[in-house]
Amino acid sequence: MPSLHALANPTRFLRIARPLTPLLVWAGIALVAIGTWAGLALTPPDYLQGDTVRIMYLHVPTAWLGMGGWSGIALSSVAYLVWRHPLANIAARAIAPAGATFAALCLISGSIWGRPTWGTWWQWDGRLTSMLLLFFVYCGYMALARADAERGGDGRVPAVFGIAGSALLPVIRYSVVWWNTLHQGQSIGLTGSTIDRSILWPLPITLVGFTLFFAGVVLMRMRALLGRIKTEARLRRMARA
Amino acid sequence: MTAKNQRLVLVLLALAAVVAAALLAMSALRDQAAFFYAPSDVRRSGLPLGRDVRLGGMVEAGSIARAHDGVTVRFTVTDGQATTPVTFAGIVPDLFRERSGVVAEGRFQPDGRFVATNLLAKHDEKYMPPELAGKMHETRTLKQ
Structure with a gap:
């Protein structure tokens, strides 16, 4: 009984998502505020870049979520193609605009950071170009998913696109390792960080804050998409009756 | 193998292939994608x-x-x-x-x-x- 299964889970999802949404959004905003204040007021400047280094507390979380958003789309696409669970399709569609926004914020904050440090707003190096491509891929995904939904598609085509697009994630990650670029190498790895602890410590706070906020926005959009699907189904039933 | 498992294997293979293709392309492009000459x-x-x-x-x-x-x-x-x-x-x-x-x-x-x-x-x-x-x-x- 696939129809019952599909109906039951969104209901349970909504029951959890409704109270969780404001919680995530407000906790995220609070953490971002605390982390930003700490990053502006409490940490020392960098020996080379001076106060410019503080853009990091915004730039790194936006980059992380720009890429994390696409990982979410790819995982949801896998789940949708394998288990055909409608919530997975809706999750992927809900993540796309949030991920695109954060990818754009990453490009903008990086550009503002690049001008005083590197001496340029933009260069076509491997890291910058691959991140810009990810932003365009997000735009393509949104157009495709929308067209698919409007023409009564079942979401399989955007899901395939979601999996194909993950080719960009290793490119972005390893662009600064394998190619020579203007962008510096990886500061934060699995084993440690090349950023001194006195400068680094507010970064996890803004990172978690932006991530919670991102999750809250995604839940909000998932609920809106579910609501729209429900309304359309009801209108169709009424038109038939 | 059920249809679901089959799909799971196929999709994961596709994902691995896509990522591997990207990594191969990256290492092949190493010279062309370089931002500068050393x-x-x-x-x-x-x-x-x-x-x-x-x-x-x-x-x-x-x-x-x-x-x-x-x-x-x-x-x-x-x-x-x-x-x-x-x-x-x-x-x-x-x-x-x-x-x-x-x-x-x-x-x-x-x-x-x-x-x-x-x-x-x-x-x-x-x-x-x-x-x-x-x-x-x-x-x-x-x-x-």
């Missing part, structure tokens, strides 16, 4: 003459010399294996300093020198407060 690249494969290129590396310690006209700067770019002398006339970026990264845009001359039309500073991934970076850096940062 001095040892130039020594290995010859001077890229007659077109605008970028030269990148570290500014060698003690190599920065300013000419009497006040705008021309001469310095040496090194990547640890080879060095290239660079001439540039203009305003250098704030982060342009010895033992720090630089990317110069310009042209190679037949004698192996590089004439830059623009300089970009490239910093590394180590961020630290001035008191950790030593006295020399501290005075410089505070003066700015």
